[in-house]
Amino acid sequence: DPILLQLTAAAAVLRISGLSRMSTAAASTVGSRLCDAFAAGVAAVDPESLARRSIELLSDVQDGEVLRLRIRSSAGECRDFDVAGGVGFVAFGKAAGGMACGLPLARLGRRFLGGVVLAPAPTRAERSAGLGFRLPDESGLASRIQVFEGPRDNLPDETVLTGSRAVSDLIDSLGPGDLLVAMVTGGGSALLAWPRLPLPDYRAATRALSTAGFSIAELNAVRARLDA
Known part of the structure; x- marks a missing residue:
């Protein structure tokens, strides 16, 4: 992803307090660790990897048998489901x-x-x-x-x-x-939206609230009443 490459490059040239006074070798080490930390952070929230870790089949899939599925929430909580x-x-x-x-x-x-x-x-x-x-x-x-x-x-x-x-x-x-x-x-x-009013009116109301400086919490409070 070009954006990630740009951010990684930006992390490599970051100047933190005292970095400019370091030796070239020390500065290179700090830059490398910043890149590693950034890459690790991105990998930790990769949506495909998260889905694979969050949805686990605990039993073989056979027709007519109960399927046990374990779901891990984003908060780390696990719940098992028996699916007939x-x-x-x-x-x-x-x-x-x-x-x-x-x-x-x-x-x-x-x-x-x-x-x-x-x-x-x-x-x-x-x-x-x-x-x-x-x-x-x-x-x-x-x-x-x-x-x-x-x-x-x-x-x-x-x-x-x-x-x-x-x-x-x-x-x-x-x-x-x-x-x-x-x-x-x-x-x-x-x-995911199902407006209770005509779509153009729903869009206009959303746009008006957004441009008026409403916070996302305030915007959603209104939309929750306009949306089925």
């Missing part, structure tokens, strides 16, 4: 694409009921650089995941409404023995 039916996934927010890439589709097999991903659309430059996410399809099950690329300006559009309806349809299709796993990251409220 199938498993569906919903991911929305800025890191939704990366999280979806970490789903254990191959191990779930027929027990995978489908999924919906709502992620911000990549910019033209990102598309040109091949930075958009692609779901791995070695299992042949990625076709069961619907992907919707919403706007990057935090203002829901028709794509968001279509994606939100797909989420609702997936939930409605689940039975008593099924499990829905929802993976949510920042920016999700702009990518």
Whole structure:
């Protein structure tokens, strides 16, 4: 990712108190450690890796048998689920694409009921650089995941409404023995929306509050009453 490369380069040339008075060798060591620390921080929050660590199958997947699934929350709490039916996934927010890439589709097999991903659309430059996410399809099950690329300006559009309806349809299709796993990251409220008023009015209200200096907490307090 060019942005990460730029940040890594910036970390290498950071000047902290006293760094300019160090020897060249000492300064190089500090710069190297800064880069290592930055890289470690990025790796720790990589959405695909987090998803792989957060969703663990504790039993083999066999038709007719109870499937045991362990979910680790972002706070580190674990909860085990015994699933008699199938498993569906919903991911929305800025890191939704990366999280979806970490789903254990191959191990779930027929027990995978489908999924919906709502992620911000990549910019033209990102598309040109091949930075958009692609779901791995070695299992042949990625076709069961619907992907919707919403706007990057935090203002829901028709794509968001279509994606939100797909989420609702997936939930409605689940039975008593099924499990829905929802993976949510920042920016999700702009990518999963079901306005109670016409979309242009909802967008205008969101834009007015944002440009008037409302905090995100205040903005969400209003949107929670405008959104079903």
